[in-house]
Amino acid sequence: SYELTQPSSVSVSPGQTARITCSGDILAKKYARWFQQKPGQAPVLVIYKDSERPSGIPERFSGSSSGTTVTLTISGAQVEDEADYYCYSAADNNQVFGGGTKLTVL
Amino acid sequence: EVQLVESGGGPVKPGGSLRLSCAVSGFTFDFYSMNWVRQAPGKGLEWVSSISSSSDYTDYADSVKGRFTISRDNAKNSLYLQMNSLRAEDTAVYYCARELDVWGKGTTVTVSS
Numbered sequence: 001s002y003e004l005t006q007p008s009s010v011s012v013s014p015g016q017t018a019r020i021t022c023s024g025d026i027l028a029k030k031y032a033r034w035f036q037q038k039p040g041q042a043p044v045l046v047i048y049k050d051s052e053r054p055s056g057i058p059e060r061f062s063g064s065s066s067g068t069t070v071t072l073t074i075s076g077a078q079v080e081d082e083a084d085y086y087c088y089s090a091a092d093n094n095q096v097f098g099g100g101t102k103l104t105v106l
Numbered sequence: 107e108v109q110l111v112e113s114g115g116g117p118v119k120p121g122g123s124l125r126l127s128c129a130v131s132g133f134t135f136d137f138y139s140m141n142w143v144r145q146a147p148g149k150g151l152e153w154v155s156s157i158s159s160s161s162d163y164t165d166y167a168d169s170v171k172g173r174f175t176i177s178r179d180n181a182k183n184s185l186y187l188q189m190n191s192l193r194a195e196d197t198a199v200y201y202c203a204r205e206l207d208v209w210g211k212g213t214t215v216t217v218s219s
Contacts, residue, residue: 001168033206035151042201042209043143043151054207086151088206093165095141095153 002026004087004098011104018074020101022087025068030091032070034063037100038083046085047072077105108132108208112200115213122192122217128185128202128210136160136180138205142187144198145212154200155187170196192217 004024012018022032031050035043045054047063050070060075074081082105087098114126126142142154155176156165164176175188185202192215199212 035206037151042211044209045207048207084150088151088153095156095165095167097143097151097153100150 002089002091002094002096004089004096006085006087006098006101008099009102009104011106012077014079014105015076018077018081018103018105020072020074020085020103021069022071022098023069024089024096024098026089026091026094026096027065027070028068030089032063032065033088034061034070034072035086035088036081036083037086043086074103077103079105081105108204110202110204110208110210112202112210112213115200115215117216117218118192119219120193120217123188123190124192124215126187126189126200126202126213126215128187130183130185130202130204133204135178135183140176140178140185141203141206142176142185143201143203143206143209144196144215145201146195146198149198152198157185189215194218 006022034047036046037043046061050065051063062073064071084100086100109131111129139158141156157176173191177186197217201212203209
């Protein structure tokens with residue numbers, strides 16, 4: 001089965017750029033998605049197909065891919081972006097989430 | 107407005123059974139595959155099961171294979187998860203999700219003696 005590896009935490013000051021990485025062999029051949037989850041709430045899709053942004057998601061959220069690593073970038077992070085972020089991918093009947101990254105903005 | 111509303115969670119003893127339901131509205135249900143994803147207390151997301159739009163394909167995480175069964179009733183716009191032989195490690199919030207792009211608020215399952 002596949003695994004996706006994320007840093008457990010990332011911290012930035014408001015207005016700075018936050019970058020969260022996700023690594024795994026599956027990412028070399030399959031797209032990734034990113035989900036944002038705030039405490040007590042359901043996850044929200046913020047990026048799909050590595051870099052596409054769903055409608056309603058602020059432009060400061062972007063995604064990129066290189067080899068077996070995908071990166072979620074929040075340009076000019078705001079206090080309300082503080083949340084857990086999960087990457088996800090699927091292949092060969094395996095659907096896997098990364099372990100999650102707690103983003104602190106303060 | 108797209109809505110997914112889970113129900114059926116609650117306390118259950120180890121070895122017991124529960125059936126979760128997910129009622130959907132605001133989109134053409136039988137156009138989409140559906141998923142169950144769970145989150146144990148203080149832990150990350152874990153994909154549990156998927157079902158294709160016409161129910162001809164289902165898939166399960168190894169951790170639930172043989173114990174859980176996913177199904178859907180397109181006439182009733184509803185998704186189900188039959189959970190048997192429940193274990194303490196199945197304790198979690200269970201979310202239904204439309205192709206993982208839209209999620210319900212979840213229902214809590216607690217397995218404890």
